[in-house]
Amino acid sequence: HHQLTPDDQFVMARGNRYSSDGEWFTYAAATKGDGSLLERSRVYIARADGTDARTLAIGSEESRTFVKDWHPADRQLLVYDTATTTRCGVYDIQTETLTWFGTGDIQEKPVVWLPDGERFLAIRKAHITTTPIVYDCQTGQAHELAVGGSCSYAPTATDELVIDAHHVLIPRSTPTIPTEVLSYDLQTDTTTTLLRTSDGAVEPSRLVDPEYITYESTDGRSIGALLYRTSKQPSPAIVLVHGGRHGRASEDYHWPSQLLVDRGFTVLRPNYRGSSGRGRAFKQLQYGDLGGHDAMDVAAGGQWLRRQDLVDGDRIAVYGASYGGYLTYVQMV
Incomplete structure (x- = not known):
């Protein structure tokens, strides 16, 4: 060999x-x-x-x-x-x-x-x-x-x-x-x-286009996110945290968000520091700080939602899977 x-x-x-x-x-x-x-x-x-x-x-x-x-x-x-x-x-x-x-x-x-x-x-x-x-x-x-x-x-x-x-x-x-x-x-x-293709989760006529918004994190850094609005407001809201650590919320079809909006929730999908799409320097902000400032970015998204008239500030949840699940856990502890 x-x-x-x-x-x-x-x-x-x-x-x-x-x-x-x-x-x-x-x-x-x-x-x-x-x-x-x-x-x-x-x-x-x-x-x-x-x-x-x-x-x-x-x-x-x-x-x-x-x-x-x-x-x-x-x-x-x-x-x-x-x-x-x-x-x-x-x-x-x-x-x-x-x-x-x-x-x-x-x-x-x-x-x-x-x-x-x-x-x-x-x-x-x-x-x-x-x-x-x-x-x-x-x-x-x-x-x-x-x-x-x-x-x-x-x-x-x-x-x-x-x-x-x-x-x-x-x-x-x-x-x-x-x-x-x-x-x-x-x-x-x-x-x-x-x-x-069609997943059948939501009737096509009820699907919504998200809005790209930015908000300040706890240290003043600008964080981008996708905001899905439901028709009945003020509504309960969910901060939906992407996984992959270096993944991102993007403008493609995201059936969990569409299903939640159809069930009456406002959904915020933040691209916390470490997400792709903003260059290597933004991705590296996460190194040596897992569950630190990236988790604060998620928490700041929830606080931003609380200040919006479209949301019932007493009914805001956070959900994620994989690394998004880890950041969800950090919010609770």
């Missing part, structure tokens, strides 16, 4: 890709026992039999770096890192040169190369929005795809999203439309709906 990493490193689950000819593969590795494990990783390349393993000069020493896709001709890699916020890059294997795309102040993550090898599909996250974009590698310009809602991709999804040279699959949803699968025509910027 061939050892692929030094003894103090281990291979991570993401960023492991074979070239189309099956002769090479890439993988990401992080250092064991490193307190910054979630923030640091390196990209390696090796032959399929494990020989000729080497590190690629991608990203900074303080970032997580991964390969998303191989170029159709296997000469370049579509990569991303987290130096400041997630950004897209193209690494040329032969010349060992790296080109970054975008301004670096908005979170952008690559998805897949397009068949012409001159463009790639990516997603752009900003606060509560997720927008699909196509980058032109020659000009460096990004073209936003007009899908009329928020999009999302599975972390491992790559070439199965490409229908042909001019069409890609886009999963799209809005606060009032459950996930649909669209075929997007890159030449005409038009869409065709291939699949519609």
Whole structure:
């Protein structure tokens, strides 16, 4: 066998890709026992039999770096890192040169190369929005795809999203439309709906659009949130805390909120510090402070609700699952 990493490193689950000819593969590795494990990783390349393993000069020493896709001709890699916020890059294997795309102040993550090898599909996250974009590698310009809602991709999804040279699959949803699968025509910027879904939790005519609001936390930091209003006011309210620690409340379809609103509750979904969509610095505010200021952000959301006329201030609850469940527990103790 061939050892692929030094003894103090281990291979991570993401960023492991074979070239189309099956002769090479890439993988990401992080250092064991490193307190910054979630923030640091390196990209390696090796032959399929494990020989000729080497590190690629991608990203900074303080970032997580991964390969998303191989170029159709296997000469370049579509990569991303987290130096400041997630950004897209193209690494040329032969010349060992790296080109970054975008301004670096908005979170952008690559998805897949397009068949012409001159463009790639990516997603752009900003606060509560997720927008699909196509980058032109020659000009460096990004073209936003007009899908009329928020999009999302599975972390491992790559070439199965490409229908042909001019069409890609886009999963799209809005606060009032459950996930649909669209075929997007890159030449005409038009869409065709291939699949519609319905959870049946609430009649479509009773679904509501949330309002994006901001409020000050206990230390004065601005926290963004989605506010779902019910028709009968003043109403009981629920602060609904997202999980994932670095997840977020976004403008896609969220059936728990819609169900609660339909049952007469006002719902507030805060993006406490540590949530994605506001850059690496905002995410890192949570490090070393789990259940601290992020929990205060949640509590401040409840206090903001208490001051609103639309809410019965004596009937405010908090609910969450996973890390959101932990922050809910902190509110009680």
